[in-house]
Amino acid sequence: MRVLILQHAEFEHAGRFRALFAREGIETRAVLMPEVERLPPLDTFDALWVLGGVMQVWETDKYPWLVDELDLIRRAVEAGKPYFGICFGHQLLAAALGGEVGPAEVAEFGVIPVRRSGPQAGLLEGLPEEFPVFSWHSAEIKALPPGYAPLAETGDCGNQHMTGKGAVGSVQFHPEIDTATMRDWFASPGVIEDLTPKLGPDPERVMIERLERHETELAQLAETLFMNWLARARASLG
Template identity: 30%
Template sequence: MPSRRLSAVALRHVAFEDLGLLSAVLDQAGWAVSYCEAPADDLTDPVIEKADLLIVLGGPIGAYEDNRYPFLGKELALLERRLARDRPTLGICLGCQLMARALGARVFPGLTKEIGWGRVDLTDEGRASSLSPLAEEDAEVLHWHGDTFDLPDKAIRLASNAAYENQAFAFGKSGLGVQFHLEADSRQLEEWYVGHAVELMAAQVSIDGLRKKVAALEQRLPSQAGRIFTEWLRPLAIGRESVSRRSVRRPPAAVSADCTR
């Protein structure tokens, strides 16, 4: 009997901020991927709770705005449970900040809005992690945030830059938060330029400048994302397959309609 495909659920906050380049990496590694729309879907659905991997994507709201966006309370509770059990969890931008808050750290507005392509500086731990390709001379990532966070207790800082001390962290054996974007490509970003038009205008960021920069990086970005995410996913897959072999065999739960869009 063929082994069960490992399940990955992506929590999406706005439709155009999706898995991007990470989608192909997951597919090639054999993961079964579904989306849940965080503002509208039931975040207590067992499909999410029991997923082998949870990916929390970005979005244009603050991780501290649960009074304005009540669904954030359920999302934070979900993250608290997963991280307490060291279940594989990846947070990107807002997702990284939500992970930090779920771990008890402060998330707050930063001193500067960081939008555009640039480098990050890896710590010694970062150089020894799956993020190591970012130490290469021509490596750049997409920054697109105005908030930041304090490093959670027991988390390990992996990256920083001149603007923000905390750009990426690891927690436990299978938690990774990155405040920047490794998954974005030129096609996906065309939707961002429309969806974030008001923010870009307010920040006086040139869309043409962003287009030119991503065009210059376009050949590198898929390889960079592939190397980083493949390396990060590999031990997760081995670990989850080992758990599955030790577990009592049960029929896989049906995926709910809410979590397959």
């Protein structure tokens, strides 16, 4: 299986999923969206992963390449390719398929509890009814695409997970985050300055401690999501 991964910043990579891809013998190709001149054609990959980003779905004037990315997502899903989206990739999937994305009423940040809310588990099959996630977003899905239903929620955001036909799924939170990935985030310009008012003079230490406190559950979350998605992807691809 060949997986195309769309990144929107050097530091927002696939994190703990990189080891899972390698363990399962899956070939991956990461493309940094702001720098790529032309998106790969559909026949060069079997599945599509779209990661987080600091931009917003509606900022197509500021980031004109978003138009092409939204089109690629739509065409990939319509072609039956497996898809997994994280945070911005969750919102892009909704927008590409006719949903609505807008500013969140309450921005979510940190390790927070998510509850399963749908009649089906989706990619959360095997997880408890409530589980911790790392989240960082200021936009949210306001209306899901036709045929999609909300499968998880928090008190402030009702669309934390959705799935479609075949192996199409996405989450609003960041299951890829582990302590090493978090350190990559903090090494990027502006992150410490942005978080110091929220977390105090040593925000990196605070966040690393919070992640370490929940490491067992966060690792299980990533493993469960990945293997559930992979089972669907392999069945879909035949």
